[in-house]
Amino acid sequence: MRQFLMVVAFTLLTVGLFAGYSNFGIPQIEPAQPPKQEKIDLGAMTMDKFIALGEKIFNGKGTCTLCHNNLGRAPMLGGTAGLVPKRLVDPRYKGEATNVEEYLIESFVKPSAFVVAGFGKKGTNDTVSPMPDVSAGSIRLNDAEIKAVVAYLQDSGGAEVTVKIPTDAPEQTEQTEGEPRAPFETPEQAIAELGCGACHKVATEEGEVGPDLTKIGGLRDKAYLRQAILDPNADITEGFEKDQMPPDYGAQMYAQELEMMVDYLAGLK
Amino acid sequence: MNLCRLKNLKGISTVLAVGILWLLAGDAFGAETASATGVTGGYGPAPDLKPSDYPQVAGVNSRVTIWIVAQLHLWFAAFVLAVPIFVFIIEAIGMRTRDKRYDDMAYEFIKVSITAYSLTAIMGGLLLFCLVLFYPDLFRYMSVIFKDSMFYYALLFFAESAVLYIYYYGWHWLQGGFRKWVHLTLGLLLNAVGTTLMLLANAWLTFMMSPAGVDPAGVFSGDAWAAIHNFLWNPINIHRFIANIAYGGSIVGAYAAFKFLTASGAQEKAHYDWMGYNANFIAICALLPLPFAGYYLAAEIYAYSQQMGITLMGGLFAWLFIIQAVLIGTLFLSANYYLWCGMGRSDGAKRYYKYIKYIAIVLIGAFLVWFTPHTLVLTNEELKALGGPYHKYLGPLGIMPAKNTAVNLMILFTALSFMFYRRANKVATVGWVKAGNAIQVALFTTGILNIFFLGVYHGYFTNTVYKVAASIPQVLTTLIVIVASVVIDSFMYRRSQEAGPLHWGRVPPRSQYALFLLAVSFTWLMGLMGYIRSGIRQHWHILDIMRDNSPDAFTPTLGYAANVVSLATILFMAMVIFVFWLSQVSGSKTLPDGYWKE
Numbered sequence: 036m037r038q039f040l041m042v043v044a045f046t047l048l049t050v051g052l053f054a055g056y057s058n059f060g061i062p063q064i065e066p067a068q069p070p071k072q073e074k075i076d077l078g079a080m081t082m083d084k085f086i087a088l089g090e091k092i093f094n095g096k097g098t099c100t101l102c103h104n105n106l107g108r109a110p111m112l113g114g115t116a117g118l119v120p121k122r123l124v125d126p127r128y129k130g131e132a133t134n135v136e137e138y139l140i141e142s143f144v145k146p147s148a149f150v151v152a153g154f155g156k157k158g159t160n161d162t163v164s165p166m167p168d169v170s171a172g173s174i175r176l177n178d179a180e181i182k183a184v185v186a187y188l189q190d191s192g193g194a195e196v197t198v199k200i201p202t203d204a205p206e207q208t209e210q211t212e213g214e215p216r217a218p219f220e221t222p223e224q225a226i227a228e229l230g231c232g233a234c235h236k237v238a239t240e241e242g243e244v245g246p247d248l249t250k251i252g253g254l255r256d257k258a259y260l261r262q263a264i265l266d267p268n269a270d271i272t273e274g275f276e277k278d279q280m281p282p283d284y285g286a287q288m289y290a291q292e293l294e295m296m297v298d299y300l301a302g303l304k
Numbered sequence: 305m306n307l308c309r310l311k312n313l314k315g316i317s318t319v320l321a322v323g324i325l326w327l328l329a330g331d332a333f334g335a336e337t338a339s340a341t342g343v344t345g346g347y348g349p350a351p352d353l354k355p356s357d358y359p360q361v362a363g364v365n366s367r368v369t370i371w372i373v374a375q376l377h378l379w380f381a382a383f384v385l386a387v388p389i390f391v392f393i394i395e396a397i398g399m400r401t402r403d404k405r406y407d408d409m410a411y412e413f414i415k416v417s418i419t420a421y422s423l424t425a426i427m428g429g430l431l432l433f434c435l436v437l438f439y440p441d442l443f444r445y446m447s448v449i450f451k452d453s454m455f456y457y458a459l460l461f462f463a464e465s466a467v468l469y470i471y472y473y474g475w476h477w478l479q480g481g482f483r484k485w486v487h488l489t490l491g492l493l494l495n496a497v498g499t500t501l502m503l504l505a506n507a508w509l510t511f512m513m514s515p516a517g518v519d520p521a522g523v524f525s526g527d528a529w530a531a532i533h534n535f536l537w538n539p540i541n542i543h544r545f546i547a548n549i550a551y552g553g554s555i556v557g558a559y560a561a562f563k564f565l566t567a568s569g570a571q572e573k574a575h576y577d578w579m580g581y582n583a584n585f586i587a588i589c590a591l592l593p594l595p596f597a598g599y600y601l602a603a604e605i606y607a608y609s610q611q612m613g614i615t616l617m618g619g620l621f622a623w624l625f626i627i628q629a630v631l632i633g634t635l636f637l638s639a640n641y642y643l644w645c646g647m648g649r650s651d652g653a654k655r656y657y658k659y660i661k662y663i664a665i666v667l668i669g670a671f672l673v674w675f676t677p678h679t680l681v682l683t684n685e686e687l688k689a690l691g692g693p694y695h696k697y698l699g700p701l702g703i704m705p706a707k708n709t710a711v712n713l714m715i716l717f718t719a720l721s722f723m724f725y726r727r728a729n730k731v732a733t734v735g736w737v738k739a740g741n742a743i744q745v746a747l748f749t750t751g752i753l754n755i756f757f758l759g760v761y762h763g764y765f766t767n768t769v770y771k772v773a774a775s776i777p778q779v780l781t782t783l784i785v786i787v788a789s790v791v792i793d794s795f796m797y798r799r800s801q802e803a804g805p806l807h808w809g810r811v812p813p814r815s816q817y818a819l820f821l822l823a824v825s826f827t828w829l830m831g832l833m834g835y836i837r838s839g840i841r842q843h844w845h846i847l848d849i850m851r852d853n854s855p856d857a858f859t860p861t862l863g864y865a866a867n868v869v870s871l872a873t874i875l876f877m878a879m880v881i882f883v884f885w886l887s888q889v890s891g892s893k894t895l896p897d898g899y900w901k902e
Contacts, residue, residue, distance in 0.1 A: 038565040039881075045817055046877050049824045050870045056630060057866030061623050061677075066859035069843035069852070101614050108610075157607075165610050171520050171848070174611075 070096060077179060077201055082186070085200050087290035089187025090265075092180050094286025097169060099184070104282065105268065109166065110151045113266075115139070116192030122149050127161075136197045139185045143169045143176070218289050222299035225292055229284060237303075245280060246272045253304040260300045264293065347448045350522025350850035351441050358854040359438060366438035367856035368868055373434050375831050375872045376879075377427035379551075381505075382544070382830070384424050385498045386552025387417035388468075390586050392491040399484060409579055411475050415890075416559050418472050419883045425461075439854075442845045449517070449524050449531050450508055457504045460497055467494045499545070506540050507532040512846045513837075514608045522849040539604040543597040546590050551826050553587030555880065558823035561816035562884050564809075574809035580819055581646060587822060588639050588722065592786070595632075595711050596779050605840070612847070616840050624836050624862055626677050629707075631829040633671035636714050638821040640667060643725045645815030650729035652803025659724060666717045670710040676701040700763040705774045709759030712782045716751065719786045723793055730800040740796045744789050751785035754778075827876055831869035839865075 080088070093099045102109035119135045122128055130148030132138035141148050146164035155161030169176045176184070179201045186198040219225035226238045237248040251260070262269050267280035285293065351357075358366065391410045398406030435443045447454060471490045478487035515522075517530035524531070560580035567573045606613025615621065644660050647653035676698070700706055734740070755778050762774035841847050843857045851857075860868075 038562075042562060042565070042820060043881070045820055046824050047874065049821060050828060050873050050877075053627075053631070053825075053828050054866050054870040057627050058863040061626055061862065063861050063863050064623065065861060069857045098611060101611060108614075167609070167611065 080200055082196065082200065084290060085183050085198075086186045086190045086196065087293075088180075089183035089185070090191075090285060091290075092176065093184050093187055094283055096174070096180070097176060097184060098174060100283065100286070102166070110154055112188055112192075114192050116189050116194035125149065134197070135189065135194055136185055139188055140181060143181050143184070219292050219295070222296055225288070225296055229287060237300075246275060248300060249303060251303050252301045255301075257297050257301045261293065261297045264288075264296065347524040347526075350445055350518075350846065352851070353441055353853045355853055355855055357441055359440065360855075361437070365856070366434075366854070370431070370434050370438060371835075371868055372872045372875070373427060373431045375834055375869070376876055377424065377431045378834065379827060379830065379876050380420050380424035380427055380879075381502070382548040382551045383555050384417050384421045385502055386548040386550075387413055387420075387556065388471075388491060388494045388498060389549055390552065391417075392488070392495055394582070395488055395491060399488065405578070409582065412579065413556055414472050414475070416556060416883065416887055418468070419886050420880075421465075421468060423879055423883070425465075439845075442850065445522070445846075445850060446508060446511075449511070450528070452528050453504050453507065453532060457501060460501050460504070464494070464497045464501060467497060502544065502548075503537075503541055504532075506544060507534070507537055510534050510536040510540050513605075513612075513841060515846050515849050518849060520848070522846070535608045536601075536604060539597075539601040543594075543601045546594050546597050547830070550587050550590035550594055551830065553583050553585075553590060554819075554823040554826045557583035557587060557819040558880070559583075559884050559887075561819035562881075563888075564816050565813060566888075570809055577649075577809045577811055580816065584639065584642050584819060584822070587826075588643075588718065591635060591639065592715050592719065595715065599775060599779070609847070612840050615842065616836065621836050621839065623677070624832065626675060627832060627862065627866070628829065629671070629674040631825050631832065632711075633667075633674060633714075634825045635822060635829070636718055637667060637671065638818040638825065640664075640718055640721045642815055642818040642822070643721045645811050645818065647725055647728050648812070649807045649810050650803060652731065653725075653728035656724040656728060660721075663717050663721055667714055670713045670717075673701050673706050673710040674714075676706070703763065705759045705761075705763035708775045708778050709755055709763075712755045712778045713752065715782055716748070716755075716785060719789070720748070723789065726793070727797065729803050729806050730797050731803055732796050732800050734796055734799070737796060740792050744792055747785050747788055751781045754781045824873065824877065828869060828873050831872055832866070835865045835869060
């Protein structure tokens, strides 16, 4: 009986240690809720908002940044719009597009029409792309969402935005991560919620890993500040390293919050 | 024995009754949806469910219930499918060597699994019942696509039961000469049927991960083989086949350890010590190639869906692999510790004691590397002191080349432990012992250097895309070193002399706890990996085809998952101890004086 009880105790102790380590030894990350249906009123949308929607989809539902990031899994898309004319006449191009907009849409739904050298599926000699069709499967973007991402890519790549906001579908749907949260009401709230103070000295926070932002408005203009939030690696302040700031703050903020933060930072002089 | 049979019948009847009901319901659904969508010769599309489509039972969490029941079924199934594999091999060894100990051990192994077989059937029936109750639309859709294979699964289950009973109950009847060959053939048949059952069940679950034979809306083409032979079917088949053997070995090892600790006489202790050693040997043999099968499976998941692959290795689940590292480190350390304790059985083992501490150092070092997370959770001050989230030199220890290096070294040094154990009681008599040893040392040294070089080069000097490129040459190096060394060893010790009599039973009781640790860790690890395999589908019942819209569609945190797995493990271990106790009771007899008429 003693041996039996010892075996039972040993088993419980082992299981308890594994469970304890899993609960207290590693960070408990709360996974995002499954995407939920949300109505979008395209009829009342300006082009700026449409581009912002595209950016949100690019960083969120579209899951583009899973691969199109600086880890080298897929090509960066910042300047793609500018490269399209060359690609359209490339002998390896197998699509039917005739302009930038058509090429970008085609690349979303038929990614193998043109595969950037070095990014094809293994063993296919860059003829087959590992990218899924974003209009199907688990991503399942609708036409309006695809056009919004195209608008965003054209805008962020410095090309002319040729996409027209769809008007024939006044109520499109978009999937977002769980219940939409209420917008931050003040810059200080955004700073606290987004954890900017962990690295930056700003508002009441005293972070020291990133640049001091208490007088940033006197040093940088609004365009620079907007870019610094959306693409932190675009320009690195001397004395600091790349890849320190998370690249997804743009995805975490609503468009009006981004502008609120830019205005706030520009006012710190 | 009658009790076992009764339980089996209950389990089988439950499975069949519910199964037939749902096969019929599935057909009705198929006809209904086909006519609704106008699809000719196909079924579908997959239903778009609402939260109200998921029946709720007050006070019962559907997902946790299904999770625990499915996990219990899988553990028992893994055990009862694995045991006949090595029972067949051990019986064949007994026939070849004419050493009856092997035959007795094989019989005892199958005796343990026979009660577990009943519990497998009961859990299978319960799982089916829970699926029908809590996820009726999902099960209906699946049963439309897999109605044929589900029907044959039920028939095969009968065949499995019939063969198993003849194999077990006819063990002592089918002895000697041609009869023994008939018995061995029954063992082979038992394994063929059991493996086919596993392959069919694997097809259903892999279809949910990598659906095939259906269009993007879930309309089934009618090609059942395409649905079975989906992209991840074979990678899962290989991984499960190997893992089941390792798991079966570990559970039987725990049984032997339990019997060893409760044995009263020296002879009984010696018997169960020998049995435990053999079980551990089986577990280690299967454990060594398991990480490679795991890598293959992960690579295929990534090849099927880059998104699913990144969710697996780079998202929320990345932290799970740190827990996995702790578990696998525990497995390797306990398996090695058992071997080192076992060297006490031999008087000749003293020659190798001095090397054990170095093996232990390497194993712990490799374990710590594997255990190193890529992204550390740091305070502001720590982040500043480190100069960023990743340390310049230690940061790469968190990524794949370092992990691959660590696991390959763990495997190599476990193989070395085993070679020392195997040599412990032997003295080689061939004239080329020195040359043979020198070649083996050279093989291990070159192999270790190559594994290190590949790990350091790919860890520090290549970019992200090429970091996994180290894994295949490292694996090949490990395999070449192990196979070549074992071949040399087998020739070198072919006509060896014994250093002295082997003292079975001369091991400390704590060595038996290493066997328990192996079994519990394996069980818990399988539960954890079941969570991730299922979890990477995220909010999809069937990836990209049928969405999970139940209230439980969210992915739980790792801590929550660990708690469910722990609860299931405790339930399973309680049932296993019950099985062990039953096998002990079945051999006991009470003589009630004066109770029966003379």
